[in-house]
Amino acid sequence: MKVILIIPARYGSSRFPGKPLAMIKGKPMIQRVYERALLAKGIDEVYVATDDERIASAVHGFNGKVVMTTAELASGTDRINQAITHLGLQDEDLVINLQGDQPLADPESLEQLASLFKEAPNQFEMATLAYQFGENDNPQDPNQVKVVFDNDMFALYFSRSPIPYGRDCAEYPMYKHLGVYAYTCQFLKTFAALPMGRLEQLEKLEQLRALEHGHRIKLAFSKFNSTEVDTPEDVARCERLISED
Numbered sequence: 251m252k253v254i255l256i257i258p259a260r261y262g263s264s265r266f267p268g269k270p271l272a273m274i275k276g277k278p279m280i281q282r283v284y285e286r287a288l289l290a291k292g293i294d295e296v297y298v299a300t301d302d303e304r305i306a307s308a309v310h311g312f313n314g315k316v317v318m319t320t321a322e323l324a325s326g327t328d329r330i331n332q333a334i335t336h337l338g339l340q341d342e343d344l345v346i347n348l349q350g351d352q353p354l355a356d357p358e359s360l361e362q363l364a365s366l367f368k369e370a371p372n373q374f375e376m377a378t379l380a381y382q383f384g385e386n387d388n389p390q391d392p393n394q395v396k397v398v399f400d401n402d403m404f405a406l407y408f409s410r411s412p413i414p415y416g417r418d419c420a421e422y423p424m425y426k427h428l429g430v431y432a433y434t435c436q437f438l439k440t441f442a443a444l445p446m447g448r449l450e451q452l453e454k455l456e457q458l459r460a461l462e463h464g465h466r467i468k469l470a471f472s473k474f475n476s477t478e479v480d481t482p483e484d485v486a487r488c489e490r491l492i493s494e495d
Contacts, residue, residue: 270351327456331439341439352476362379396426
């Protein structure tokens with residue numbers, strides 16, 4: 251089983267056009283994400299999947315690997331699904347989907363995802379990460395997706411709303427979903443062919459499609475939060491965190 255990490259990246263964004271090429275302390279964001287991925291142990295290869303020549307040129311500029319995809323794909327998962335065909339991966343190979351807006355992705359957390367499949371082969375087909383909100387985090391923010399899970403660490407639901415709701419208590423642990431996924435190539439093909447789910451449409455959360463169609467998603471706890479770049483204002487926050495680190 252090979253472990254391939256793919257970073258989907260598109261130029262167009264309603265809130266932040268050209269986001270993958272936004273400069274963060276002297277480097278384009280896509281380079282920051284790529285370099286973080288290279289630090290993870292046990293990953294055989296790292297690629298950027300994009301339809302944009304500007305992004306491809308930037309990746310080639312720092313000697314990164316690129317897979318060109320078509321422009322009309324609806325999501326990052328669809329882009330990765332097309333990329334694995336171009337790369338000729340086998341059904342049993344593992345793909346890690348690291349979003350192109352996570353310049354501070356933690357390498358150890360990426361290793362956790364790969365380890366889940368190696369420790370329990372054939373037990374599940376998809377996995378992702380959760381992080382316990384701290385006192386300085388804001389679970390009320392709809393951009394911070396929340397997740398609840400069962401006793402075996404399988405996801406029950408993801409939501410932009412704070413879940414669970416503590417009817418009789420004000421303080422209780424709540425978990426943020428970190429948007430990093432791992433799946434076998436075989437399941438990725440299955441997932442990409444599924445019709446969009448009703449809950450997925452309501453929440454605008456693609457992972458709900460898997461749950462709605464009866465597939466299980468395994469969770470691992472990450473010790474590290476992941477700072478996503480959704481707006482130009484987030485760039486300054488990332489730069490501060492990099493300086494502190």
